[in-house]
Amino acid sequence: DTGVSQDPRHKITKRGQNVTFRCDPISEHNRLYWYRQTLGQGPEFLTYFQNEAQLEKSRLLSDRFSAERPKGSFSTLEIQRTEQGDSAMYLCASSLGSLNEQFFGPGTRLTVL
């Protein structure tokens, strides 16, 4: 257990529905990252927060995706109008300051039917 938690661990939804995932980072970590991992691939960067500010978004993050970190603590990732191609593991990671080490949570596995 790295100290990063994600909820839910699994989510099955029908195409077109909206889903929201939550990430709770290690409490003192000011940086929070979202990644997406498909089967047989490495994690791909989606977006990054420093405190409550979203500082970088990947081109992978289409308009249907939105992420927030309202108080600089937990973060949510919402996917609107889900598509089958959104099926993946969504990973959250956190880090402290300028240290590069990122601690990953267990991930949320999304299946879109």
Place this chain on the structure above:
Amino acid sequence: GENVEQHPSTLSVQEGDSAVIKCTYSDSASNYFPWYKQELGKGPQLIIDIRSNVGEKKDQRIAVTLNKTAKHFSLHITETQPEDSAVYFCAASTGGYQKVTFGTGTKLQVIP
């Protein structure tokens, strides 16, 4: 952007043998190279990392080497044990906000 290539994609070794995983990167500005181990149903876990001002780093049975000129870095696991079986990812980062680019992974199987 950064591109990280990793090979082999699968690796089977006998318990007690050594395992070597190799990666290359494309962005000469990359300065931080972590290695992650991912077990089934879990997120990646950092096992060792190396920075660009260091050529080699060792931690018990695990060692990493970095050749900045050739843009190569490698993971060496000695005296492998069945619990080393997992998927291993190399990665590269250019610092700053630490956007990390991962390789495609190596599935290591240690045969008892």
